[in-house]
Amino acid sequence: MPIRRSASRRPRLGTVPLVALCLTSLSPAVAGAATHPRPDTDSALQRQLADLVRSPGGPPGVIAVLKDGHRTRVVRAGVADLDTGREPRPDDHMRIASAAKAFSGAVALSLVDRGDLSLDDTLGERLPDLPDAWAAVTLRQLLNHTSGLPDYSESPAFLEILFADPRHRFDSRKLLDFVADRPLNFPPGSRYQYSNSDNIAVALMAEAATGTRYERLLRELVYRPLGLHDTSLPQGYRMPRPFLHGYDVSPPDPPEDVSELIGMSGVWASGGIVSTPADMTRFIRGYAGGKLFGRDVVREQRAWIDGASEPAGPGGNEAGLALFRYTTRCGVLLGHTGNTPGYTQLAAATPDGRKSLTFSTTTQINRTLKPELLGQLRAVQENFACALLKGKDKGRS
Known part of the structure; x- marks a missing residue:
């Protein structure tokens, strides 16, 4: 999609450490969050989003898309752009942060389904270097x-480069070189630890198995089958227009636009995708609903273990293969979250893919930066999940 270039803004130095926080505060978060009674009318849901926007350090804008079959509900509060005051829209581009890990999972599991990869393939076999x-x-x-x-x-070497130049152009396929001199943190399979390195390695394995660049695999195995027209994996820092502007909100300073603060080459398959609420809705319904691969692969994907996404999603969290199970008081959703400077994301759907919720906020919220606001966010997300599920227990999958 063509990108309109504008004069770049020089971010204040105080925003740069947010890059490190978004990448390094990845230990598992608490599994539960406080909830409060919720009516599920659109006006009541909209008031909850307005409360988020008004909260100290809250996002300038929030948009949630709830889809049940062919019925779509869009609930929003605040603005997409503080300069113009326009409201958030489902076709606005946004950084999806670690929700991009679900896309690398979609590629890898599609290749497993086709027989090009096996879940038991090792790094030694596929990436001997x-x-x-x-x-x-x-x-x-x-x-x-x-x-x-x-x-x-x-x-430290990666962070030194990033702090010196947040828009530095990394070689995405050599990001693992920064830790090539380090042993594993623990024996493989012995415990859960969220790591950005994992999904870089997944993309490299997919490339090695097919001889095809990861960006093309995304187009052929994910974008095209699910009808995604506004989703891409850029290398640079520019955002396609129109877009949800992401902000650093750190009172008493005024919000600062950090939408184009960092380049995506340094996160690549682990967090670099740009999408829209509308495309994320289509993606999560297909991916969580098992539409991209057969039942045997879906069964392997849903072998749940203890582990939370970052930030934690609504309700209790368990980890599968590039997918998390969120057990709310009203039923189960499967999906992924993400956070990066200017954005916090949730995309989730019922196990059959019929019902979905995407929830996008325009500031970074995690347990390191804003733990109280994260608790509020998760409570609101659970209320939206209940509105989607209509209070009926959908069981576990």
Whole structure:
């Protein structure tokens, strides 16, 4: 999609550490969050979003899309752009942050379904140039964050480059070089630890198995089958127009637009995708609903273990293969979350893919930066989940 270039803004130095926080505050979060009684009328839901916007450090804008079969409800509050005051729209572009990990899962599991990859394939077999100490790690362990791979985004050398130039153009396929001298953090499969390195390795395995660049695999295996027309994986920092502007909201300072603060080459398959609420709705309904691969692969994907997304999603959290199960008081949703400077995301759907919720806020909210606001966000997300599920227990899957 053509990108209109405008004069770049020089971000204040105080916003740059947010890059590190979004990449390094990845230990599992608490599984539960306080909830409060909720009517599920659109006006009541809209008031809850307005409360989020008015909260200290809250996002300038929020948009939620609830879809049940062919019925779509869009609930929003605040603005997409503080300069113009226009409201958020489902076709606005946005950074989806770690929800991009679900896309790498979609690619990998589609290749497993086709027989090009196996969940038991190891890094040693598929990527022999990586350190011998990592050779036994399997694709399955990468996808459910039990690999033990050291997180490249915590590397002092990586962070030094990023702080010096947030828009630095990294070689995305060499990001793991920043931790190539480090052993595994623990024996593969022995415990859960969320790591940005995992999904970089997943994308590299997909490329090695097919001889095709990851960006093309996304187009052929995900975008095209699910009808995604406004989703891309850029290398630079520019946002396609129109877009939800993302802000650093750190009172008493005024909000600062950080939509184009960092380039995406340094997060790539782990968090670099740009999409829209409308496309994310189409994606999560197909992906969580198992539309991209057969039942055997879906069964493997839904082998749940203890583990939370980052930030944690609504209700109790469990980890599958590039997918999380969110057990709310009203039923189960499957999906993924993400956060990065200017954005916090949730995309989730029922196990059959019929009902879905995408929930996008235009500031970064996680347990390190804004723990109280994260609790409020998760409570509101659970209320929206209940409005979607209409209070009926949908069981577990």
